[in-house]
Amino acid sequence: KVITIDQSPIGKTPRSNPATYTSVFxxxxxxxxxxxxxxxRGYRSGRFSFNVKGGRCERCHGGGVLKIEMHFLPNVYITCPECKGRRYNQEALEIHYKDKNIYEVLDMTVDEALAFFENIPMIKNKLKVLSDVGLGYIKLGQSATTLSGGEAQRIKLSTELSRKSTGKTLYILDEPTTGLHFDDVKKLLGVLMALVDKGNTVIVIEHNFDVIKSADHIIDLGPEGGDDGGEVVATGAPEELAKNKKSYTGQYLKKVLRA
Structure with missing residues (x-):
């Protein structure tokens, strides 16, 4: 099968977040x-959903914010004055797991939640993949509208990685290093290498040289950008591309490989 992982949002409203998208919630x-x-109290799991009646705040319908329509301008969102952005009513917030209520769990970062749910494998495994792709700093309940394209893409990647691997899958990623710190790029590369080791193929559209030098095979398009590009300038392993004098990428790659 072929899976394309792009930078489109994981949701278009504040109601969508990493916890719901990855199903860990x-x-x-x-x-x-x-x-x-x-x-x-007779509460079932639905009581802790902010999408249905029961445990959610009915003033904001579990969104934590109220939408103000501005007609000819973009809509404005303000914090719900009743639940103060916590999404839930008081009854739902009175239930605690360890010392945290459901809102406080959603307010945790991925790394904080990973430590908190260390002894719950089904939750821990999904959170670990999010951390492995460099997203340990985002909050479980963080609104999808506040996530960058690169973050949304890595959330999608982590969701795919948390599923049972069947091998023989082609993954296509478009600039997954956008907005990443150097250390997070290393984490991402480790995840991509793990996919390949499991018998999958990964195609990455990228200009980051840490990724380029780690590739098994490179296809360099050019020679220039825009209308003056689009041709295959060179192909091969990083070491082969570095020897190609016609390839701008190869010339810079030569310096990177020497370092």
């Missing part, structure tokens, strides 16, 4: 429903 809600207090 389903397991978290189930966990809250298993607590003693939730059982005594």
């Amino acid at each position: 389903t397991f978290i809600r189930d966990l809250f429903a298993l607590t003693t207090e939730a059982k005594l």
Whole structure:
């Protein structure tokens, strides 16, 4: 099969977030429903969803924000004055897993949640993949509208990685290093290499030389950009491209390989 992982948003409203997109929130809600207090009150996992009636704040319908339509201008979102952005009503927030309620869990970063749910494999495994692709700093309940294209792409990548690997899959990624720190690029490369080691093929459209020098095979398009490009200038392994005097990429790659 072929999977294209682009930089389009994981959702178009503040209601979408990394926890819901990766499905890890389903397991978290189930966990809250298993607590003693939730059982005594007869709360099921749906009580901890901000998308349905029951545990959500009815003023903002679980969005945490209120939308103000500006007619000829973009809509404006303000924090809900009733739940103060917490999405849930008081009854739902009274249920705790360990010492955290459902809102406080959504307010955790991926790395914080990874430590918090260390003994819950179904949750831990999904969070670990998010951390492995360099997203340990984002919050589980962070609005999709505040995520960059690069972050959205890596959330999609982590979702694919958390599924059972069948091998023989072609992954296509468009500039996945956008906005990444050097250390996070290394993490991303480790994930991509792991995909290849499992029998998959990864095609990356990229200009980052840390990625280019790590490739098994490079196709250099050019010679210039825009209307003056579009031709295959050179192909081959990084070492072969570095010897090609017609390739601008190759000349810069030569310096990178020497370093």
